[in-house]
Amino acid sequence: MDTGISPGSVGIVTPQTAKFSEPVRLKCGAAVDEYELVYETYGTLNAGRTNAVLACHALNAAHHVAGHYADDPDNVGWWDNMIGPGKPVDTNRFFVVGVNNLGGCHGSTGPKSINPKTGKPWGSDFPVVTVEDWVATQARLADYLGIGRFAAVMGGSLGAMQALQWAVSYPQRVRHALLIACTPNLSAQNIAFNEVARQAIITDPDFHGGHYYEHHARPTRGLRVARMVGHITYLSDDEMASKFGRQLKHGRIQYSFEPEFEIESYLRHQGRRFSEYFDANTYLRITKVLDYFDPAFEHGGDLARALAPAAAGFLVISFTTDWRFSSERSREIVKALLHNRRDVTYAEIDAPHGHDAFLLDDARYHRLVAAYFDRIGVDVAV
Amino acid sequence: MDTGISPGSVGIVTPQTAKFSEPVRLKCGAAVDEYELVYETYGTLNAGRTNAVLACHALNAAHHVAGHYADDPDNVGWWDNMIGPGKPVDTNRFFVVGVNNLGGCHGSTGPKSINPKTGKPWGSDFPVVTVEDWVATQARLADYLGIGRFAAVMGGSLGAMQALQWAVSYPQRVRHALLIACTPNLSAQNIAFNEVARQAIITDPDFHGGHYYEHHARPTRGLRVARMVGHITYLSDDEMASKFGRQLKHGRIQYSFEPEFEIESYLRHQGRRFSEYFDANTYLRITKVLDYFDPAFEHGGDLARALAPAAAGFLVISFTTDWRFSSERSREIVKALLHNRRDVTYAEIDAPHGHDAFLLDDARYHRLVAAYFDRIGVDVAV
Numbered sequence: 001m002d003t004g005i006s007p008g009s010v011g012i013v014t015p016q017t018a019k020f021s022e023p024v025r026l027k028c029g030a031a032v033d034e035y036e037l038v039y040e041t042y043g044t045l046n047a048g049r050t051n052a053v054l055a056c057h058a059l060n061a062a063h064h065v066a067g068h069y070a071d072d073p074d075n076v077g078w079w080d081n082m083i084g085p086g087k088p089v090d091t092n093r094f095f096v097v098g099v100n101n102l103g104g105c106h107g108s109t110g111p112k113s114i115n116p117k118t119g120k121p122w123g124s125d126f127p128v129v130t131v132e133d134w135v136a137t138q139a140r141l142a143d144y145l146g147i148g149r150f151a152a153v154m155g156g157s158l159g160a161m162q163a164l165q166w167a168v169s170y171p172q173r174v175r176h177a178l179l180i181a182c183t184p185n186l187s188a189q190n191i192a193f194n195e196v197a198r199q200a201i202i203t204d205p206d207f208h209g210g211h212y213y214e215h216h217a218r219p220t221r222g223l224r225v226a227r228m229v230g231h232i233t234y235l236s237d238d239e240m241a242s243k244f245g246r247q248l249k250h251g252r253i254q255y256s257f258e259p260e261f262e263i264e265s266y267l268r269h270q271g272r273r274f275s276e277y278f279d280a281n282t283y284l285r286i287t288k289v290l291d292y293f294d295p296a297f298e299h300g301g302d303l304a305r306a307l308a309p310a311a312a313g314f315l316v317i318s319f320t321t322d323w324r325f326s327s328e329r330s331r332e333i334v335k336a337l338l339h340n341r342r343d344v345t346y347a348e349i350d351a352p353h354g355h356d357a358f359l360l361d362d363a364r365y366h367r368l369v370a371a372y373f374d375r376i377g378v379d380v381a382v
Numbered sequence: 383m384d385t386g387i388s389p390g391s392v393g394i395v396t397p398q399t400a401k402f403s404e405p406v407r408l409k410c411g412a413a414v415d416e417y418e419l420v421y422e423t424y425g426t427l428n429a430g431r432t433n434a435v436l437a438c439h440a441l442n443a444a445h446h447v448a449g450h451y452a453d454d455p456d457n458v459g460w461w462d463n464m465i466g467p468g469k470p471v472d473t474n475r476f477f478v479v480g481v482n483n484l485g486g487c488h489g490s491t492g493p494k495s496i497n498p499k500t501g502k503p504w505g506s507d508f509p510v511v512t513v514e515d516w517v518a519t520q521a522r523l524a525d526y527l528g529i530g531r532f533a534a535v536m537g538g539s540l541g542a543m544q545a546l547q548w549a550v551s552y553p554q555r556v557r558h559a560l561l562i563a564c565t566p567n568l569s570a571q572n573i574a575f576n577e578v579a580r581q582a583i584i585t586d587p588d589f590h591g592g593h594y595y596e597h598h599a600r601p602t603r604g605l606r607v608a609r610m611v612g613h614i615t616y617l618s619d620d621e622m623a624s625k626f627g628r629q630l631k632h633g634r635i636q637y638s639f640e641p642e643f644e645i646e647s648y649l650r651h652q653g654r655r656f657s658e659y660f661d662a663n664t665y666l667r668i669t670k671v672l673d674y675f676d677p678a679f680e681h682g683g684d685l686a687r688a689l690a691p692a693a694a695g696f697l698v699i700s701f702t703t704d705w706r707f708s709s710e711r712s713r714e715i716v717k718a719l720l721h722n723r724r725d726v727t728y729a730e731i732d733a734p735h736g737h738d739a740f741l742l743d744d745a746r747y748h749r750l751v752a753a754y755f756d757r758i759g760v761d762v763a764v
Contacts, residue, residue: 028637
């Protein structure tokens with residue numbers, strides 16, 4: 001039977017929920033007394049518990065990293081090309097965990113969850129979270145799952161920031177950290193694009209100061225614009241040129257404000273689709289998580305000092321056409337790690353796809369990740 | 383007396399209005415039966431009428447190119463550093479004309495003008511204009527002013543597109559064309575950013591389908607976001623990094639959605655200021671003017687063939703850090719002109735400021751323009 005799923009798929013997966021009743025104190029000063037994290041796992045945790053891999057999600061993804069759902073076979077995990085039997089992260093060898101982060105909108109406790117203190121959705125009262133907070137709550141999930149030490153923590157973009165933070169916050173719990181399309185912090189330009197997205201959402205009259213759930217409204221106009229501007233920064237100029245160029249939608253110019261060029265249709269479609277499933281309060285918070293990440297900040301800007309606690313081996317990968325988090329930024333991380341005499345493999349992949357390359361099935365990139373995982377022993381004492 | 387105005391200023395200037403009652407047929411097919419263009423002039427048209435220079439404005443500027451107003455001395459023209467006595471475009475030698483283009487919002491007939499057919503503001507009924515339309519109406523202004531042939535037509539960004547179009551549409555009326563920070567057409571990425579801006583405006587509930595004047599409303603929320611996203615593309619990543627970096631507004635992180643970083647304050651300020659004085663319908667149309675400009679389109683993509691009619695001498699200047707209209711795009715124009723054996727001077731200026739460099743007082747850039755104008759004779763038969 002042709003299931004339409006590639007032979008290397010982990011197949012049908014089922015999200016699970018972990019409940020935590022011990023309060024978590026966040027970096028912003030607020031605490032969340034109790035919360036749930038939704039997660040998925042692929043493969044089997046071995047007897048020695050030495051083969052666990054944490055795959056951290058970026059801005060718009062969640063715990064559904066690989067496989068598909070029985071009742072929704074088209075809903076394939078965001079890193080399904082990377083994780084599965086015989087894939088670069090081989091689930092015949094590794095036990096992979098995906099988790100929707102705190103503040104998310106895919107099942108984990110977040111702004112659209114009920115605040116037990118008020119009986120209403122948290123909305124804008126949900127606190128601002130950070131990469132450090134996410135890593136702390138992921139560590140609790142690891143405890144819950146009986147994982148003392150991860151063979152690897154990995155992610156792309158914002159996911160890579162979490163992998164880096166894991167190596168710093170819990171050096172004894174991470175054997176390897178894979179940082180793909182990462183940056184040690186956002187540039188002014190990165191922050192600027194995030195702020196445009198936030199202003200589009202916050203100034204949407206349907207935002208209602210973040211309490212739109214109670215108004216039975218959703219700031220979809222703002223979310224659409226936010227996603228459109230974000231999407232531009234995920235693709236390279238070249239990729240857009242070769243995919244869309246100045247291709248007209250109707251063969252000739254219409255002189256109207258309806259989409260004239262294919263790129264306009266594409267962007268509007270992306271914005272619309274995103275606004276249908278993503279929660280605006282979560283989007284606002286995740287852009288803040290990105291803005292705030294800056295391990296060197298509390299060390300006078302000295303990244304090497306900030307990363308000094310890290311004991312993991314590192315694979316750092318950047319993409320030549322990524323103008324959002326350029327290779328130059330990855331090299332800052334590599335330099336800081338080398339300064340600390342850490343074991344670092346660095347590769348700059350010549351790929352046309354821009355920042356989104358970390359999600360795509362580029363042969364050189366995947367071979368590199370596969371080779372790195374081949375080296376990771378799972379029959380070791382931890 | 384210290385007037386606060388540099389010695390090279392043209393001093394107090396007064397906008398004037400030219401009325402045109404012969405209909406103009408636009409590229410979109412619509413016609414505007416009568417219209418006004420507001421303009422300013424600096425210097426004196428010589429007896430031979432050989433010293434006229436047209437300075438074309440870009441997205442957010444207008445006819446006020448140099449000098450200041452008697453009742454508003456802080457309102458200095460947008461290219462005041464370029465144009466004035468002893469400046470690169472020396473008004474002791476040249477007679478410079480600035481004009482607010484058709485569809486504008488600074489006095490020339492545009493969407494906020496009264497449509498004589500309805501007695502109400504045009505609003506969204508004002509037709510979509512193009513660079514070709516602007517150049518055609520500028521040519522009528524030249525007729526009105528008694529200028530048969532310009533010594534030079536010049537502009538930066540969208541202004542440069544007009545200068546290029548002048549050279550093609552009226553080869554006998556342009557002795558020199560100065561194209562600064564130009565492109566032969568917008569890339570998919572350029573169009574994408576424009577579309578984000580348009581969607582921000584059009585989806586603002588205060589837009590009222592473009593007839594907001596009648597609702598005594600203005601889509602300022604949308605305009606603010608539109609300007610913010612535009613502004614990011616005018617600056618280079620490096621310039622933003624050196625000007626703002628990750629500098630905090632309050633010295634420490636506040637964990638709030640108020641501006642945390644200086645870049646956020648700056649962008650919000652730019653957006654707010656712009657939304658106070660600029661008309662949304664004009665902004666929409668000007669982004670379309672940019673999108674549509676593509677002289678090669680009607681020549682099967684062959685730019686050299688499109689530019690074949692041009693007879694002017696050309697000065698083409700690009701800036702290394704301009705990622706909006708990169709040097710590569712200027713070189714396409716240079717190549718096409720050289721293919722046609724035109725007289726072209728090309729310079730790529732190593733400037734940190736990004737696209738906005740064309741507005742700034744960079745010594746190498748200004749020396750180059752000054753040297754080029756020194757070569758332009760004004761005592762010639764035309």
